[in-house]
Amino acid sequence: MLKAALACGVLASIHVTALLADFASPVPFATQQREYAFAPPTHIRWFDREGGFQLRPFVYARVDATNVKRYPVQFFVHGSSYQLGPVTLDRHLFGVAAPARLFLLGTDGFGRDQFSRLLAGGRISLTAGWLATILSLSIGTGLGALAGFYGGWLDHSIMRIGEASLTLPWLYLLLAGRAFLPLGVPAASAYLILIAVVGVLGWARPARVVRGLTLALRERGYVVAARGFGATSGYILRRHILPDALPVLVTQAAILVPQYILAELTLSFLGLGIDEPVPSWGNMLAAVQHYNILVSYWWMLVPALAPAAVSLCCFAIGDALLRRRRAVPL
Amino acid sequence: MLLETHSLTKEYTRKNLPSKPVTVRALDNVDFRIGRCSSLALVGASGSGKSTLARCLGGLEKPSGGAITFRGTDLSRMSSAEIRNYKRKVQIVFQDPAGTINPRFTAASAVSEPLDITAVGSPDERRERATYWMEQVGLRTALAQRPALELSGGERQRLAIARALIVNPEVIIFDESFSALDLPVAGHVLALLRRLREDYGLTCLFIGHNLTLLARFCTEVAVMYQGRIVESGPMQQFLTAPAHPYSRALAGAIPHLPVEWPA
């Protein structure tokens, strides 16, 4: 239980950080500092060259051809302005004074700060993951429950369509979808629309699970009894079947959220990912699929930790819920 | 007559691939009647069709042939509103204590479920009635907010009975409902039912193969054998002079109980 609570905490803090990305990141995610392309993570020091300890962590920066100066890391510094809800702010959590640069996680090929991109990318990735998961689970649950509950031709046709949809080459539907989106749609919305399509198309697997569950549950005494009391199908689904399906759905979600977060990488491999300059975790990792970047710049792999953390948390929560289920074994 | 069947037939077809489908006749021209205020024991071996009859009477299955009439109205001619009303008037309590109550519900909400479905009264009133009926079937009110999952089989069965009673039915069908209860509890519930029969004219149909309990309580008895009713009549007569060979076996198996049931 403790572990699940911890996971919830981590997950929540990831979400909050993503929400406050503008504040927590030292520079805007799209700013290209071209002279710093593929800069490795900046070394933050406590000891200066002479071996003296500094109370404040600092970085070194070259001021001219011969001199290197110390620049302390500052907190709540003024920087570029951003919108946080209705207010415009220009405070950033930390930063260093120019000409020093502080790249916590290095920079990418355009000299954009990876740390800022990682935070900003979380917004898109998490939204995409949840959106697609919620869509496929809700459609899957609806259709699966329908199929299991009513049976007969409805069940048959839903399941056949599901089977067909598992094999259909959705890729070119996605290609078409991307191609038909108006050019004016912002990159993030365009991507969310696409991932929503992916989520909608992912209904078949959860539908199968829910259908199986419904089939088993609809013969239970309390369901039969409820029907005896004149309960409508909607009532039975709502009160008796869905609550039982919920733990299963949560487990499914625990798997689907990370999967949909990473789907972006595959989508961008197929040319359907999120457009520059907006970052997302998959999009940042997509750079690593180029062999030369993978072998040359190790810090480009760091964004993989974010989805890994999310999926570990999701798993832990899913597991805990599954253990709590203890309901009627199926 | 309150509830009667006329040549009721129910067949199940099993597609026994690759050979021809096999048809099993679970009910075979059953003619059966229960009067108001009566209490009838329907006994028979496993697989003799008792439960099928109960499910047909409860409106959970459509008969393949024949008819069921309630207060003289044919079930198959009823409008959907009338059917809903019928389902409320005729309640079934099932055998399986684990399955009858959704383990997720609290005891009180499981009992008040029928009222919730039909949205009778305010939520508070429903809760009140639920606790009232829980007390009536001998459940402590302290259990009301406990999830059904944590209750024992007997307690759940009593919840099921309370749930059947909460809608003020005219007929309750107990489909082997007492097998999960220990004797004192069963006796307590039976006493409650007797009171209700006397006060409200409740009609009870007990289904089982064990006459031990029912012999004292029921005034009438019907014996099913292989989908047919082979014998029916007053309990007293059945106990003293059973006609069918199977009835004889049943009647002979009733032990003589040393104690009198509490009133």
Added chain:
Amino acid sequence: MIRFLSRRVLHAFVILLLISVLSFVFFQFAPGSYTDAMRLDARVSAETESAWRTMYGLDQSVLTKYFRWMRSVLRGDFGFSFAYGIPVSSLLWPRIRNTLLLTSVALLVSWSAALGIGALTVVRRSRAVESVIRSSMALLLSIPDLLIALLLLLFALRTGLFPVGGMASLGTAHTVIAHTKDVALHLVLPALALALLSLPLLVRHVQAAVRESMCAPFVQAARAHGIPAGRLWLAYILPAAANPLISLFGYSVGGLLSSSLLVEVIMGWPGLGPLLLESIFSRDVHVVIGTTVLSALFLIAGNLVADLLLYAVDPRIRWEQ
């Protein structure tokens, strides 16, 4: 049994028909056509391009196109590839063999691994084992497919243990044994990549199924009777867990088929994947639809096998039917 089978075959046929129709319709939505790229070719005039369009029947209605395709399916050609200039069937058959080889080996690997891991977590109920497995599965799930494949490739390159890409080295086909060994070596990486991709999900389901069946009353009873562990597993737990696992098997075939597309592309395995991707991008419509219908066929066959196994194993299914 025969009726069961024939009904399923009929269903399969309907699904395939549905898929082919939908493929055609969807494809119609994808903008651009095969001949578009010719326009960037400095040698080709607009007239020649439109002549090619007419030649390939690209200017006809979907319905006409579909019926033309159907006719050629009946001839066994599955249409005509614009890019290759040959019937699609002659493109597909050699690649299907390769894809099937890859997926079946991956299936074997991933299932044995999943069963092993599933059994391990349940038998050795140590927290350490469980958390190691859980976190490694989570890690596997959180690494994108592409990266797993690429990391495996890098590993092969650095160690030199396995050949990189392709299906067979040159000039090793002298004996059957040498050839088989060579293909097997080439198979290791793609099959491993594919197996790793499907492992987390399989492990999860296997664990769940085994856990459920271990909790089943008859297993508890058997354990109470003091039946030895080995026998308990073989005679009680696994058969009880078999049911969900068999249906999972059928679906895992489909999952593997779809993820093999990417793995094949990254690893250079000469299967259907690279052909499909390339033909989608070049709008070589008949190849795309042929490949789609064919992989659907395999998926359906996988499900059918799973159903038949279930039918054989589980008496309840026979009753339901």
Added chain:
Amino acid sequence: MQIRRKCSAAQLLLLVCASSLSAEDLLVTSLPPGRYGGDLVVAERSEPKVLNPVIAVDSLSREVIGLMMADLVHINRESQRTEPALARSVDISEGGRRFIVHLRRGLRFSDGHPFDADDVLFSFQVYLDENIHSPQRDLLIIGGKPVSLTKQDQYTVAFAFAQPYGPGERLFDGFPILPRHLLIGPYKEGKLNKSWGLNMTAGEFAGLGPFRYKEYVPGQRLVVERNPYYWKQDSARQRLPYLNRIIFEYVGNEDAQVLRFQSGDADIISRISAANFETLSKQANGVRRLIDAGPSLEYTFLFFNLNDLSNKSLPQIESKQGWFRDLSFRRAVSMLIDRQSIDRLVYAGRAAPISTHVTPGNKLWASSRVTPVSRSLETARSLLASAGFSWNAGGKLIDGAGRPVGFSIVTNTGNNERLQMATMIQQDLEQAGITVRVVSLEFRSLLDRLMTTFNYEACVLGLASGDVDPGSEMSVWPSDGSTHLWDLSKSGLKSGWQMEIDHLMASQMRSTDRAERKRMYDRVQELIAGNLPIIPLVSPDVLAGAKAKLKNFSPAVLLPYVLWNIEELYWSEQ
């Protein structure tokens, strides 16, 4: 009767002896002698599709065909000039309207069948056939009329043009000679289009190139073997080629290509990104040699939608065309773009910033009079200001009507470099307050927008000339060209300079005076650099690599970059 038959038999014998003895008119090159033997493995990212030169459109197919077939006159990829091939000489007369081609005598196809004028006549008949729709056909329509061929004798063919043909004998490069004896049957049956697909057997194929078709393993590889009848010799009179087999392995993508090359499975690599080239260079050892052949003929550019959209119902885009049509706007945009950074970040310094479409890689035609664009934010701002644009309080550029200036750039997803360039342009234009949105589209979807629906605002694309000669650019620059991408509607831009380009391009095609043609083409380059119908960005270098043991490996900037001198490659001993 009997005597006559004997007689003819004797004649036949004589003829066979004669041809087999000495009359093989081989081309002796000045090449120092190499060493026979060995295979060459080439990892390719996609498969060749068809081996039929009449219908092949994709570049890899054409590359493979190039190894197996030969043309009458060949363009040397290194010197970029023509050199004799199957034709030992070409006499040009009637002011460039008539070419008399003298074929080499006694040559044989790879199956041993002799080659003569009938094969040439047959080949051109096929290329010209209206029912075959060969993509090369249009090149043979000169002055509105198809080229006509007459056979003068067994080894002489005359080509007649309706008007003088500027590029001259360069025309023949790209028209491989087909074996009449094998293809006349399918041609008469109307099945030529379906011949020589990848499902053919080695016996169905014959060509005059250094290699001949051996086998194809679907999805895996294509193998060609040494043509024993090839018609070139080195200076020691050894018959070329040296290599036994060339194996094209299909590996799927560029990264796999790099890995195969790195693991030593592949001997040659070409068309790699600068990033991969750098990575490989860093790990270079004595075993591999990486070569930067300098700027290619490919020019990448940004262009605006200048099509006439009046009947397309795209009001959004149409309303922005006012800016796009404004030369000051285009010049400002061009000045804002940091080409040096593109070169450095996108191409790792392995590209050349360009200001017109003829790249520094074009040794013969690049004009020295075109000045490079220098980046200047101030000049760009003053240009915009003088054109009626201004900046609002937020620093955003607004036009005369007060609308904020912004547009989307579409580019294709398969090409990482273009996407990166678009992203950098986005930031560059941001500095002048222009909001740019980058939209990446899969290639065919992009083409559909560019060529059919015209539903785009701006686009980053690259085009590669097939040849250095201005003749290869005829589909791009004249306003009726099929690749005149920015204005395919032919009506949007009836400006004086475009009319001048039309005129110059048409005239240079008719002129046979190289100096005059150069003068005209220089003017075209100036007009393009000055009026910016496209905004040229950079020209990427041709980057290739090979094992160090492979001798004579010399990548060129003309396609095919590395295999053009395949017959000269050999494995040294160490």
